[in-house]
Amino acid sequence: MIWLQELSRVETPLITITAVIDTALCVGAGGSSASLADKSIVRNAERNLLIPASQLKGRLRHECEKIARGLGWAISESPSAEKMVIRRGNAPVGFQRSEYEVPGYGETYHCLISQIFGDPVLPSRVMFDDLICTEDPENLPEVLRPGVTINRRRRTAEEKKLYFLETSPVNAKLRFTGEIHIQPSFTLDRPDYAKAIIWAGLHHINALGGSKSAGLGWLNWELPEIKVDEDIWQFLAKGGVN
Amino acid sequence: MKRIELEIKALSPLAIARQKPGGSVSEVENYIPGSVIRGAIAAQILKESGHQSTNLAENDDDFQALFLGDEPAIFQNAYPATLEIKGKLVPIERMGEIMVLPATTLSSKTDSGFTTQQGHGVFDTLIDRLCAESYGYPYDPNCPVDGGRVDTVDFSFYSKFNDKYYKHSVNKRLLTRVGINRRRATAEEQILYSIEVLNESQQQKEKPVIYKSSILVADNLADSLRDFIDVRRQDFRLGGSTSRGLGKVEIDAKIPVDAKSNIEDKVTKFNKEIRKRWDEWGDVFGKIELLNQTYFTLDLQSDAIFTEQWRRTTVISESMLKYFACVEDSFLKLEAAYSSYDYRSGWNSAWGLMKDVELVTNKGGVYLFSTTQPDKWFEALGNLEVRGVGDRTCEGFGQVQICNEFHLVFREEPA
Numbered sequence: 001m002i003w004l005q006e007l008s009r010v011e012t013p014l015i016t017i018t019a020v021i022d023t024a025l026c027v028g029a030g031g032s033s034a035s036l037a038d039k040s041i042v043r044n045a046e047r048n049l050l051i052p053a054s055q056l057k058g059r060l061r062h063e064c065e066k067i068a069r070g071l072g073w074a075i076s077e078s079p080s081a082e083k084m085v086i087r088r089g090n091a092p093v094g095f096q097r098s099e100y101e102v103p104g105y106g107e108t109y110h111c112l113i114s115q116i117f118g119d120p121v122l123p124s125r126v127m128f129d130d131l132i133c134t135e136d137p138e139n140l141p142e143v144l145r146p147g148v149t150i151n152r153r154r155r156t157a158e159e160k161k162l163y164f165l166e167t168s169p170v171n172a173k174l175r176f177t178g179e180i181h182i183q184p185s186f187t188l189d190r191p192d193y194a195k196a197i198i199w200a201g202l203h204h205i206n207a208l209g210g211s212k213s214a215g216l217g218w219l220n221w222e223l224p225e226i227k228v229d230e231d232i233w234q235f236l237a238k239g240g241v242n
Numbered sequence: 243m244k245r246i247e248l249e250i251k252a253l254s255p256l257a258i259a260r261q262k263p264g265g266s267v268s269e270v271e272n273y274i275p276g277s278v279i280r281g282a283i284a285a286q287i288l289k290e291s292g293h294q295s296t297n298l299a300e301n302d303d304d305f306q307a308l309f310l311g312d313e314p315a316i317f318q319n320a321y322p323a324t325l326e327i328k329g330k331l332v333p334i335e336r337m338g339e340i341m342v343l344p345a346t347t348l349s350s351k352t353d354s355g356f357t358t359q360q361g362h363g364v365f366d367t368l369i370d371r372l373c374a375e376s377y378g379y380p381y382d383p384n385c386p387v388d389g390g391r392v393d394t395v396d397f398s399f400y401s402k403f404n405d406k407y408y409k410h411s412v413n414k415r416l417l418t419r420v421g422i423n424r425r426r427a428t429a430e431e432q433i434l435y436s437i438e439v440l441n442e443s444q445q446q447k448e449k450p451v452i453y454k455s456s457i458l459v460a461d462n463l464a465d466s467l468r469d470f471i472d473v474r475r476q477d478f479r480l481g482g483s484t485s486r487g488l489g490k491v492e493i494d495a496k497i498p499v500d501a502k503s504n505i506e507d508k509v510t511k512f513n514k515e516i517r518k519r520w521d522e523w524g525d526v527f528g529k530i531e532l533l534n535q536t537y538f539t540l541d542l543q544s545d546a547i548f549t550e551q552w553r554r555t556t557v558i559s560e561s562m563l564k565y566f567a568c569v570e571d572s573f574l575k576l577e578a579a580y581s582s583y584d585y586r587s588g589w590n591s592a593w594g595l596m597k598d599v600e601l602v603t604n605k606g607g608v609y610l611f612s613t614t615q616p617d618k619w620f621e622a623l624g625n626l627e628v629r630g631v632g633d634r635t636c637e638g639f640g641q642v643q644i645c646n647e648f649h650l651v652f653r654e655e656p657a
Contacts, residue, residue, distance in 0.1 A: 001303040002301070007291055012477070052417075129487050
């Protein structure tokens, strides 16, 4: 029986995270042609610079997958939808374990990371917001960074390889802030490891956006302190024990 | 029934898909359908009650009364309500209702739009068409400003502020996303996609994007539903891709008020204008006596799903209207119908399946009826305005308005 007045609001823990960009940031907006740059920067409707939630989510998932795999857990292969759905009938041995069973999803196994970030069958239990630059866009000039490819033989500029990237201002210590909402676990009988693994994953992200290897998008995180219970570490450490 | 008004402020882009991705671009609606709001609220209730996978149809509780009963709550579509005049935002509470332009309205083909917004004006042709056809003359209007060609208007939503008409529209943009192959750190094959989204406003910004909607609900549930929404005003996410930063909204639910409508005044005013106009046509083309009939219109304020004899239709026939309104009237006559059609589907997350593809009659459709027994109809039409017509009215389909006052805007004085 469901009575509206008896329902109590499930508090979704709000975790505010801030990325402080140490260099210039270049998150390209696909299909955009409003600027002179070959790769223009992505902005929201208010013209604020932002790091899209989809990028943060994808990148964080990748880091969390690496950590979990390192701990010996079998992890499904994202982002390919077909490879992420593990049917119980033909599941690889590594996936056939009770930790990968989710109530209400009797036909499929879901790896530890899919139980947080979702897969084509299971909805995501974490909601990400875009990380939005808190600086007024009026104060941020458009920065175009020219680049040119060098012909290796002649050591001169290669023909037709001059390009312009739009970036955020260099060394401006821009702060990009957003929130992560972590909803309750699907499996209440197991320790909720989501927060711990997301924290660990965030610390592995040192750069975001394009041209990371060329020095763009390097950042520091400002994260609130969290406390992780011992039983969560114990649970995560069981990865290799099947 | 009580009406709970909702003001929905978009805090992040909204991906309200018009068609599910079959191609690589998913288009966006230019409003928030009632079914999306209904789904978000139902999902929230189920999540909090922990009944996500149980059969709820047999329980006699609030959820059943709101969503599954014989008279479920009606979640109307949310239409864009942000209006800026001379750089200043009009407070929502001072603005009139957001309405849908009737299909009979026309505007200049080259300078379409209301006179308040640099257009050549918008005018309605329903009454003039009725007169012209009755007098046996073709009706072929032109632009009242430059005599040019006229066409149907390319926008739908409008409101009245200080007795002047203003158009409401939304801005859209295209987000392009790509999946990254984890091994090669390059774009993954076949995971490039674009999502069209409705633009957002951020908190504390001067130009919020607000949508207005209503929920019509039984008297005994109105207060508890309003409190439920009000406490969780930022917990709802609407549309698709909600875990990736889209669909974040803040819903402001107003205090419930009685959902009543005074039909008789509107019908009387409409008929007075028809008679006046009839006489003016008579002065030019020689008088014909107008039969002693009362006219009224049904103006679709949202898409509607109609079925007659098990077959889909886009016209409300006399028998259908009598059935909808539960009125017996052998003198009811359908004088004119102006409507077009489209197809709608959607995603039902409770089933985990796509909804059936339905043939819908587009919003803005106009049906002109006449009767010699108007007294039978006033109350019934008032109920129709509240409950809607056709199928799936609880999801916002089939909202109607009786005798939309835009029909009284003529070519000589376009709005």
